Amino acid sequence: MEQFLYYLKVSSISIKRAPLPYFLTILIMSVGLGVFFANATFYYWLKHDPLPGKSAQLFHPRMNSNPNLCSTSCEAPRVLSYRDIKALTSTDIASASAAMYSAEGYAKVKEQQPATRANIRVTQRDFFSMFDVPVLKGAVWPDNETRMEVIISKAFAQKMFGSDDVVGQSLILDDRFFKVVAVLDDWGMFPRLYEPAHGGYLEPDADLYLPLETAYDLNYASNRQSQSFEDADFQKLATDGRTKAIHQLLLWVYLPTAEQQQQYRDFMNNLVQSEKAAGRHPNANGNLLHPMNGIMQAYDAESQEVKAFALVTALFLLVCLFNASHLSLNRYIANQYEISLRRALGASRWQLQGQMLADVLVTAGLALLLAVLIALAGIALMNHLLPDNSRMASWDGTLIGGLVGLTLLSAYLVTLYPALRASFGALNQQLK
Amino acid sequence: MLELSNITKIFRTELIETHALRGINLTVNEGEFVALTGPSGSGKSTLLNVLGTLESFDGGDYKLDGTSIKGWSDRELSNLRNEKIGFIFQGFNLIKDYSLFDNIELPLRYRGMAASERKRRVEQALELVGLAARKDYHPSQLSGGQQQRVAIARAIAGQPRILLADEPTGNLDSLMARQVMELLEQINAQGCTILMVTHDPDQARRASRQVQIVDGMLSDASMYDPLAVA
Ligand SMILES: Nc1ncnc2c1ncn2[C@@H]1O[C@H](COP(=O)(O)OP(=O)(O)OP(=O)(O)O)[C@@H](O)[C@H]1O
Ligand SMILES: [Mg+2]
Numbered sequence: 001m002e003q004f005l006y007y008l009k010v011s012s013i014s015i016k017r018a019p020l021p022y023f024l025t026i027l028i029m030s031v032g033l034g035v036f037f038a039n040a041t042f043y044y045w046l047k048h049d050p051l052p053g054k055s056a057q058l059f060h061p062r063m064n065s066n067p068n069l070c071s072t073s074c075e076a077p078r079v080l081s082y083r084d085i086k087a088l089t090s091t092d093i094a095s096a097s098a099a100m101y102s103a104e105g106y107a108k109v110k111e112q113q114p115a116t117r118a119n120i121r122v123t124q125r126d127f128f129s130m131f132d133v134p135v136l137k138g139a140v141w142p143d144n145e146t147r148m149e150v151i152i153s154k155a156f157a158q159k160m161f162g163s164d165d166v167v168g169q170s171l172i173l174d175d176r177f178f179k180v181v182a183v184l185d186d187w188g189m190f191p192r193l194y195e196p197a198h199g200g201y202l203e204p205d206a207d208l209y210l211p212l213e214t215a216y217d218l219n220y221a222s223n224r225q226s227q228s229f230e231d232a233d234f235q236k237l238a239t240d241g242r243t244k245a246i247h248q249l250l251l252w253v254y255l256p257t258a259e260q261q262q263q264y265r266d267f268m269n270n271l272v273q274s275e276k277a278a279g280r281h282p283n284a285n286g287n288l289l290h291p292m293n294g295i296m297q298a299y300d301a302e303s304q305e306v307k308a309f310a311l312v313t314a315l316f317l318l319v320c321l322f323n324a325s326h327l328s329l330n331r332y333i334a335n336q337y338e339i340s341l342r343r344a345l346g347a348s349r350w351q352l353q354g355q356m357l358a359d360v361l362v363t364a365g366l367a368l369l370l371a372v373l374i375a376l377a378g379i380a381l382m383n384h385l386l387p388d389n390s391r392m393a394s395w396d397g398t399l400i401g402g403l404v405g406l407t408l409l410s411a412y413l414v415t416l417y418p419a420l421r422a423s424f425g426a427l428n429q430q431l432k
Numbered sequence: 433m434l435e436l437s438n439i440t441k442i443f444r445t446e447l448i449e450t451h452a453l454r455g456i457n458l459t460v461n462e463g464e465f466v467a468l469t470g471p472s473g474s475g476k477s478t479l480l481n482v483l484g485t486l487e488s489f490d491g492g493d494y495k496l497d498g499t500s501i502k503g504w505s506d507r508e509l510s511n512l513r514n515e516k517i518g519f520i521f522q523g524f525n526l527i528k529d530y531s532l533f534d535n536i537e538l539p540l541r542y543r544g545m546a547a548s549e550r551k552r553r554v555e556q557a558l559e560l561v562g563l564a565a566r567k568d569y570h571p572s573q574l575s576g577g578q579q580q581r582v583a584i585a586r587a588i589a590g591q592p593r594i595l596l597a598d599e600p601t602g603n604l605d606s607l608m609a610r611q612v613m614e615l616l617e618q619i620n621a622q623g624c625t626i627l628m629v630t631h632d633p634d635q636a637r638r639a640s641r642q643v644q645i646v647d648g649m650l651s652d653a654s655m656y657d658p659l660a661v662a
Contacts, residue, residue: 002547003541003544006541013529013530016529017529338527341525341527342538342542343510343513344484344486344513344519344525345513345514345519345538345539345542345586346510346511346513346514346515346539346542346543346590347510347514347542348506348507348510348511348542349506349507349510350506350507351510351542
């Protein structure tokens with residue numbers, strides 16, 4: 001320990017000898033690292049697994065149930081019809097399943113109040129257990145039947161009632177009375193991979209959850225994707241919505257074992273077979289079963305710009321490190337005399353490595369400090385330009401650990417080559 | 433304690449090969465004060481560097497206390513330099529922005545010695561070279577002779593058994609040179625073996641033995657009269 005403090009002292013004296021080139025080295029490193037950090041933060045959250053361990057067991061089934069023979073695009077539509085959902089959930093292979101879509105409405109607590117816009121997730125009972133949603137108060141619906149009951153988020157409860165202790169109270173949604181049966185705790189599944197298309201994965205969770213059957217009864221149309229494959233009225237969900245090819249539902253099923261997954265695939269294939277036998281499924285079997293952890297790729301939802309930018313920042317970091325290493329080499333060459341002297345007086349290469357490690361730590365510490373500042377400025381700028389992405393701006397333990405690790409590695413690379421060159425040089429040359 | 437047999441050293445550059453040492457045989461006994469003389473370019477510094485393991489050798493053998501150092505690891509060689517050998521350079525080689533104390537302490541720092549012991553040794557060495565009052569000075573605040581005395585203090589602080597000095601008085605005027613010589617004699621009197629390169633015949637005569645090197649080979653001292661060359 002004492003020896004290490006000595007190494008630190010030697011480092012700081014050698015910095016003081018030529019502070020300007022040293023801080024230029026630090027600056028160059030920090031700019032590279034800062035820009036990289038800012039982008040890595042964004043990228044990390046984009047790639048983040050919102051349900052580690054579970055996202056490989058949650059599946060999104062798709063079926064090509066279009067009643068017309070497809071001519072050009074024969075891929076199964078991304079949304080399912082009510083009939084599809086009924087068919088796909090008519091089995092107990094899945095440990096849990098929930099169909100869903102997003103809608104909107106206007107809510108108030110008292111009749112004479114002005115209404116507040118609410119983001120609605122229309123869904124079914126298993127949604128909450130499937131996506132590990134924490135329930136703060138009350139209990140979620142016991143089944144998937146029609147009921148005039150809503151589940152609301154903690155933030156929405158605070159906003160509407162000024163309290164989260166509101167189970168049993170009524171909420172007026174689009175002029176109809178609903179009972180609040182549960183309040184959800186802060187949750188923030190991010191990215192929200194259950195809504196992968198059209199940037200839905202970046203949006204905040206809903207304010208209010210409405211049972212699917214109720215929403216259909218009350219004709220809550222989807223405000224996101226919907227497709228109709230026959231002459232039908234989108235507004236009449238209670239009737240046409242349940243019988244015709246109006247596609248607006250996303251289904252998620254929980255298949256924790258490989259066996260269940262295979263069974264479910266077979267089940268889907270059999271379904272297509274029997275539909276065909278009944279003369280209803282004119283298109284080829286287009287069944288798909290996407291796992292949640294591969295949904296972004298499956299939907300090709302990752303933007304190419306993001307990838308390109310990640311590459312650019314990585315290259316920029318490399319260029320910065322290369323330059324910093326060059327500057328650092330000059331510094332070590334200027335110090336080579338002293339390094340040779342230390343060797344001549346009995347410092348082993350091993351002890352010089354200790355010295356180098358101290359240099360690395362000092363450099364990493366300073367570079368980290370500056371890089372974090374630059375990264376925070378970069379993130380602030382990105383949030384300003386792209387407010388939608390602001391949920392991707394925070395740093396968690398993994399990310400901080402990664403950033404510290406990368407800084408140490410960078411400092412090591414910047415120091416290693418120059419230091420080795422200096423410590424393996426001929427001893428006597430420098431000491432004439 | 434030192435035994436060189438048939439040591440050769442060749443410097444190879446792209447253009448030329450210099451045979452700096454051509455078969456040196458030399459034995460130095462414990463407590464001797466050996467003066468190494470010879471014309472410029474004859475290989476004196478090279479020989480001293482080989483003895484100090486600052487330079488490798490190409491042929492022959494170098495035995496220390498009966499053990500050959502051939503094939504020793506970096507760690508063993510640095511321990512040897514650190515504990516058994518003290519080196520005094522012609523150009524002092526002090527670190528300018530370190531205090532005298534820090535300069536002298538430097539080799540002790542690589543020995544895992546307790547702080548109190550280091551302090552004791554440094555102060556003792558400073559005492560011996562007569563600079564105890566200036567331990568917080570920096571080298572630039574001292575005269576050349578004083579700087580060389582600091583370098584000597586650094587070399588002896590670790591209580592080495594062998595002191596290798598390459599023209600320790602080469603950069604000093606005669607008064608300062610005499611003081612440094614007296615200091616070395618005093619150190620030798622305390623039992624430290626000394627090998628010193630010098631151009632000064634008076635200094636050489638004060639040593640217990642003179643060895644002369646000409647063109648990379650040891651020659652009979654009597655055949656080389658430095659006065660005749662001068
Ligand atoms: N690193 C080196 N590379 C190539 N040649 C070298 C090197 N060091 C020394 N020499 C050559 O080896 C020979 C011996 O050099 P050395 O320094 O030992 O001489 P010296 O006796 O100490 O001379 P001086 O009295 O001038 O200090 C010289 O010819 C010198 O040019
Ligand atoms: Mg010389």
